[in-house]
Amino acid sequence: MARKFFVGGNWKCNGTLDEVKKIVSILNEAEVPPEDVVEVVVSPPFVFLPLVKSLLRSDFSVAAQNCWVRRGGAFTGEISAEMLINSNIPWVIVGHSERRLLLNESNEFVGDKVAYALLQGLKVIACVGETLEQRESGSTMNVVAAQTKAIADRVSHWENVVLAYEPVWAIGTGKVATPAQAQEVHSELRKWLHDNVGPEVAASVRIIYGGSVNGANCEEQAAQPDVDGFLVGGASLKPEFIDIIKSATVKKK
Numbered sequence: 001m002a003r004k005f006f007v008g009g010n011w012k013c014n015g016t017l018d019e020v021k022k023i024v025s026i027l028n029e030a031e032v033p034p035e036d037v038v039e040v041v042v043s044p045p046f047v048f049l050p051l052v053k054s055l056l057r058s059d060f061s062v063a064a065q066n067c068w069v070r071r072g073g074a075f076t077g078e079i080s081a082e083m084l085i086n087s088n089i090p091w092v093i094v095g096h097s098e099r100r101l102l103l104n105e106s107n108e109f110v111g112d113k114v115a116y117a118l119l120q121g122l123k124v125i126a127c128v129g130e131t132l133e134q135r136e137s138g139s140t141m142n143v144v145a146a147q148t149k150a151i152a153d154r155v156s157h158w159e160n161v162v163l164a165y166e167p168v169w170a171i172g173t174g175k176v177a178t179p180a181q182a183q184e185v186h187s188e189l190r191k192w193l194h195d196n197v198g199p200e201v202a203a204s205v206r207i208i209y210g211g212s213v214n215g216a217n218c219e220e221q222a223a224q225p226d227v228d229g230f231l232v233g234g235a236s237l238k239p240e241f242i243d244i245i246k247s248a249t250v251k252k253k
């Protein structure tokens with residue numbers, strides 16, 4: 001089954017109104033492969049979401065960077081999945097390592113969030129990935145499998161899930177995983193899905209790579225058979241994000 005290439009831009013906690021408008025105008029003017037070749041989703045901070053959504057070209061979509069784990073209410077500072085749906089925000093990033101590590105989001109909490117967001121009708125970019133210490137101790141696949149299991153235990157429909165494999169040691173460090181390292185984890189993760197969720201889900205779920213992807217390294221990564229796209233942080237704020245989107249055409253060669 002062909003999996004459509006997916007490129008997400010995680011703007012994290014960056015940007016001013018002027019900067020955000022500038023990035024959107026660069027995206028709007030860019031020539032990129034058609035929608036049947038690549039799906040593009042950008043994720044600005046919450047306050048800029050409605051503006052970005054209103055200005056952004058219609059073939060690109062938007063994602064929130066987080067949402068609350070259950071129904072809204074007395075949770076100061078949080079944004080509920082219902083609010084995102086009500087604001088026509090179709091996607092949400094859940095379980096980014098910055099939240100797992102800095103805000104102590106556990107595997108179970110992330111799994112609960114993914115399940116609740118899906119139930120409300122959001123599409124979810126669910127992030128998994130190991131720290132350097134975990135990689136060096138040989139536990140990469142155990143860590144990634146445990147993170148994915150916490151999602152799989154709570155989710156029965158995977159059509160609206162994109163899994164982002166983001167090794168923590170590669171995020172924002174300039175130290176990109178080698179294409180072989182990315183491919184190895186992606187194919188192991190697909191095998192895990194095959195054995196624990198089912199062959200259809202394993203064949204159809206997009207597993208995207210994140211961690212210091214840029215205009216120079218994206219094509220080689222995109223050529224890996226189990227790399228179905230990227231989640232991009234730093235480079236998504238720069239014009240080279242367009243080159244990363246264009247790397248989708250590598251799959252057609």
Ligand code: PEP
Pocket residue numbers: 010012166170171172173174210211212213231232233234235
């Ligand atoms: C990210 O934040 O998801 C990410 C991959 O960041 P960067 O591309 O900057 O490493």
